[in-house]
Amino acid sequence: MLKIYNSLTKQKESFEPLDQNHIKYYSCGPTVYNRIHIGNARAFICADLLAKVLKGIYPKVTYVSNITDIDDKIIEAAKEEKVSIKDISNKYFNIYLEDLESLGINKPDLQPFATDYINEMIDYIEKLIDSNNAYIHEGNVLFDTTKFKNYGCLSGRNLDEQKAGERVNLETYKRNVNDFTLWKPSNNGEPGWESPWGFGRPGWHLECSVMSELTLNIPFDIHGGGNDLKFPHHDNEIAQTCAYHGSSEPQDFARYWFHNGFLNLDNEKMSKSLGNVVYLEDLLDVYDGNQIRLALLSTHYRQPIPWNKTLLEQAKTVSKKINKFTKDLNLTPKFNVDTLIAQDLLDDLNTPKAIATIQKLIQSPSNNIESELETFQYIFEGSKHKVRLDDNKISEIEKLIKERDIARKNGNYDQADEIRDKLTKMNVIIEDINGKTVWKI
RNA sequence: GGCUGAGUGGCAGAGUGGUUAUGCAGCGGACUGCAACUCCGUUAACAUCGGUUCGAUUCCGUUCUCAGCCUCCA
DSSP states (O other): OOEEEETTTTEEEEOOOSOTTOEEEEEOOOBOSSOOBHHHHHHHHHHHHHHHHHHHHSSOEEEEEOBBOOSHHHHHHHHHHTSOHHHHHHHHHHHHHHHHHHTTOOOOSBOOBGGGGHHHHHHHHHHHHHTTSEEEETTEEEEOGGGSTTTTTTTTOOHHHHHHTOOSOOOTTOSSTTOEEEEEEOOTTOOOBOOTTOSEEEOHHHHHHHHHHHHHOSSEEEEEEEGGGIIIIIHHHHHHHHHHTTOOOGGGTEEEEEEEOOEEETTEEOOGGGTOOOBHHHHHTTSOHHHHHHHHHSSOTTSOEEEOHHHHHHHHHHHHHHHHHHTTSOOOOOOOTTSHHHHHHHBTOOHHHHHHHHHHHHHSOOTTHHHHHHHHHHHHOOOOOOOOOOHHHHHHHHHHHHHHHHHHHTTOHHHHHHHHHHHHHTTOEEEEETTEEEEEO
């Protein structure tokens, strides 16, 4: 039985699916305008982690993750690169897919694109206006947050209290601070679509309400995303969907809300303005996909990860140790429920505990060890990405090692050590095992 | 100001009302030309002040500190 922390009720709960035979799970996907950074990577790994566990215990799981391909950031990127928004979103969507793969993240079962649902969004807005939940102001359509009495129920916000410490300037066209855009006009050559309110484009929050319902129907089991999406994005989704269906119960939309924590650099959030963004592709030049994956899963998904090089190096060490143990075994990665690893994961996805468990098992193997390792591999080792090395570098390394061997045979230990230092500087570690020298990065 | 969440050994990180994980690093040793790898051994912690209890790091409350959100954000 899976236990999972539900952000909506703020407690760990037993997961009771609406239909045992078909689990429905939606997770907010990327806005495709840039290559992904390590923080994004964590979010996608966590989302996938839950999908993997669900698929491990239920016969059918539909995991949907949307692609936001219309958004101000994309418009900006298109302007900068002097191409169309479609070019931008296609380009970065493909990079996103490659990045997922390099980290051993499975592709979601469905990846709906926002721009494929424009008509549906327009219909949705019309109904919200008709039912008096939204209002029009000069080509803008806004959701009236006062119309949904449970507004803010996910993040624990209360409209009256919010006003006290209000940091946002009230846009003149908004009736209430929290009212958000359902549709906004596109001007000056900005991309857009014709609508009853003029040429424009949808607000960001809308797509998830529309696409999750159209792909999964509501209510569905789990809705996930990064912690920062709780407010306003997810609260807005709840408000829209519930208002649309005349409900006041957030669980008429999604039953369990799943949010992952952030990744901190030097005890600070990673952000572009601080210039401390770590891009995944840069790490992939130095670490294997599974090593990065292990580093990202070495902290419980709800906690912040203090990201630094030490963490990666530790993950690398652990990953190698496990690989050494498994390399001669014939294992098929799969989720074996009757393992200690599976039990750790079924308890709110306790990956750090599972990592500790596997290390204990390697120290003193039980007769069930293969089953444990298969489960471990299923969750932690889906990546095939290896650090890339070009042939020139390899032949240079091998040449140096040969020189060192000769020096050692002749008793020229100073020279041998010099060569080893040189290799160390190239990030190459050498090991003399049974008279043979092996090297690794 | 409001809302979340968190404070565990040098670092990372689970967990538990009493026997106090795990890894990395460190230290000692075996191995080695020296290292690395591997193996054996080992040090070390539960923010603060109260309360409950035979007993609390674990439960309750106080204080302090930190992070995230409240504005695009994973």
